[in-house]
Amino acid sequence: MSLTDSLKARTTKPRVPGKRGIYAVMEPYLFLLPAFVVFGLFLFYPFGRTIFLSTFLTDKLGNARVFWGVRNYTDLFTSSSFWASVGVTFQFVAIVAFGGLLIGLATSLLTAKKYPGVTFASASYAMPVAIASAAASMAFRMILHPTNGLLNILFGTQINWTGDPRWALFSVSMLTIWLASGINFIFISAGLRGVPDEMYESASIDGAGYWRRLFSITLPSISPTLFFQIIINIIGAFQSFSQIRLLTQGGPGDATNVIVYAIYRDAFFNFRFGTAAARSIILFAIVLVITLIQFSFEKRSVHY
């Protein structure tokens, strides 16, 4: 059922005659008003403002001063640091989106059947949903500590997990995957529960083993859930900020300088709101394109 159909089907026309006065016409809009006022003030207007700001150079207080046209954009496109940032962001998003999905899938499969302790396990797997990224970052600060942290103690290594460019992105990604595993678990579990048992029965009669069942039946059946979850993961990964700020500050070099952090840095450290605004618009465009690509991909490969 398409969106339009579902919208049309659910409405009821007022039956009482003579009630088609001004109020009845305005009423729906009144219901929408609170939400749209907030959207207008804090979403639509700022979005426009950001586009406007991106064409200016700002002074040390953040006021638009010198009209700069598209130069903010061209300066970014010709800066190696910017492209490094884009590359890092894509790597980060890919690792986190798929990593989170895999962990969520694994934990969902592990708790698909009943056994003693399954409730505890389920609660634990979902738990990261309740942990703030800032709090987790602080905990991981200790875990990743180069001389006194858990990882180096357990593995007997001396790796500087946040200061070594080979490991910094990995460390931040692992933290983000841990954080994302909760919501992935919740949604994928829900998806698994929605698969009708009949599908499995016919397979076990055929003598299909666990893995065969998994790949031929389970995964295709939950593909809408998986697809939906990947989008959620991607959008969430693009917005990851506190981990970077608290663990690596975008470094070492540009190794973890994801776009969102670069925006923050430009705006609230260098006070160059124009450049930061340009970065924001570019980020928006990227997210938009990715989402559109995904939706067209969905039409082709997701099974219902």
Next chain:
Amino acid sequence: MKPPPHFAGAFQIFQESKGETHMRKILSLILAASLLLGLGSAMATESPTEIVFWHSMGGVNGEAIAKMAEDFNVAYEGKIKVTVEYQGSYDDAINKIRAAGMSALPCDVVQVYDIGSRFMIDSGWALPIQEMIDAEGYDITQIEPNIAAYYTIDGKLYSMPFNSSTPLLYYNKTAFEEVGLDPDVAPKNFDEIVEMAEKLTVKDADGKVTRYGFGMGNYGWFFEQWMGKMGLHYVDNNNGRGADPATKVVFDETGGAEAIFGVWKRMIDEGIITYLGRGNNDAKAAFISKNIAITLESTAALKSLLVNVGDEFEIGTGYFPNIHPDDEGGVSIGGGSLWMLASGNDEKQNAAWEFVKYMISPDVQAFWNAQTGYFPITVATHDLDAFKDNLAQYPQFGTAIDQLHSTAPQYAGALLSVFPEARALVETYTERLINGELDIAATVTNLAKEINSAIEIYNLTN
């Protein structure tokens, strides 16, 4: 689907649901409890002038500030009440001022780091301390001249020095003894450090290093200090202190940057140090847990190191090391100073001035010095028993003071509007050098280019 049976009762939705009443009760309880728990304890009968002080001192130092403020409030009870707000790092604090200043000045006195000085002057928000000094006839010779020199431009003292520090070399005396080095002799330059570090390195049975001889954090401040130690300038126009503000960096032209990056490269290539991240926190922790035997840090970390090391080993201190053995120059003042913000409200400004004077009074400075390691900025402090006793117990506190007296005002350090950004860029490029992305020449060139570009844009828009 039938309507719910309690249709009439459902009208209660118009009133608060049970959940919302409950929530409201909890909220008011929490509010009441937190008020009682004393967000402000002044029970003065008349209303005192309230001022706000922003600072960036954490840990042991932050606790000292809290105590000093408490004492001030007791001494000035009923007249002035200061609220102290920790704002995170120096970077965070100055960015908050900048951001908040766009609408309204957020506090009355703020502690700003050395490199924020040019920005504060440019901002126009600062009330130069000179004005309060002139108005009261305050005796400025009470302040150590080498320190005051840093914050004086055109004969005007803009901010009141408060927590001044110089960088020091810290070493593990016990470890020195273990390997046969004289525990009372600190290395004076990097050649000596390399030599000693090799002796101090400890490997375990598998050949893995369990203790590095030397380690340091990637801290832009050190870069600036080494410029001074080599007697070189950071930027043009008399290091930014001339009639015109700086327009470009000069460390690429004088070979200064090259020398500094050369030291880093040598240390990494020869496996003498391991990268300990930006800032000093990881290096401090590594020193405390005996993973490194020599490190560089501000004198302001002395107290906290003493507290955390305890009896594990004896801490030795030495002057900040030279790059080359024959360098002639000196360190400049680091740390921060107290800036008064011009609120236009005479009552608050006078109250703020009282607070500033209190913070640099000899007794308070003696306490501050003993609690932190920052050296006293008031000359008279040296005569106080409290100060002398502390020095007798921990002679390490004297190293920084001696180093201060042996430097000269001409090494006072640069003034640059975009200094914070420049310092961060230095750290970023050091990282890129360390992980082999760029060689020394490329690092210097690109670093200079980026800082110059930042300076240009700033000058264009301000």
Next chain:
Amino acid sequence: MSGFTARKNLTRLGNMLLNIPMLLVILAPLIYTLLISVMPPDEIYRNMLIPSSINLNNYVNAFTHPAYNFLTFIRNSFIVSTSVMLGQMVTCSLAAFAFAFLDFRGKKWLFVLVLATMMVPGEATIIANYLTVSRWGWLDSFQALIVPYLTSAMGIFLLRQNYLTFSRELHEAAQLDGCNNPRFMASIVVPLSRPALGALGAYVFLNTWNQYMWPLLVTNSSNYRTVQIGISMLYDIDAESLGLMMAGVVIVIVPSLSIFIFMQKQLINGLMAGAVKG
């Protein structure tokens, strides 16, 4: 037949055992944090994992020392999270009601507009929002933390989804009874959608409790600073006091974890209901 049961039990056992390493990995960060927070400092520097004795100094310090303001931060976070939660419950119910039950011009486009808000990442608006808020003099206040988040597309979708499960006849019957829309909504729809509202409320509360970037930008004083900013500053403070830092993390996690455990079923069911429909 017994062979089959035995194999089934064996797979069950295997299933259960496989969980152990996974559980360890997921729970390790929390357990470690707790252990470090009660460990005496010298043991931390000696890289011990199990403390020899339980030392609660860090917690006492975090709550009582004037340099730290944890109770205030917790209070602030509670105020903000609760307000945003209630606000969203109200605005999203109203909007969802319109989309689910009413017919009006431009309905399709307005709905697409709501959809569009999910496309815009927070970063694209945060700078401008910051400038707006500071121009209004709202910096360092509760309004700045609360007002921009008083609605969300996710909330509107969730509730609309929920309202669509109510039969049309319900609305028509109510109207025949002479019940106007506000009353219909308040007395019938809202009580019926309580589970979804509960799930939304818990979810919004948790998200707001966990916010970082926005509170970082708009608060300056401990009167308004929230708990996430509070613990993140502990890192700047004193990396030597690693134990204190960990105690701070525990303190900050406890409320949100409690809400999660308490509201687990509702939260998960509510979110799942949204997910299965896709």
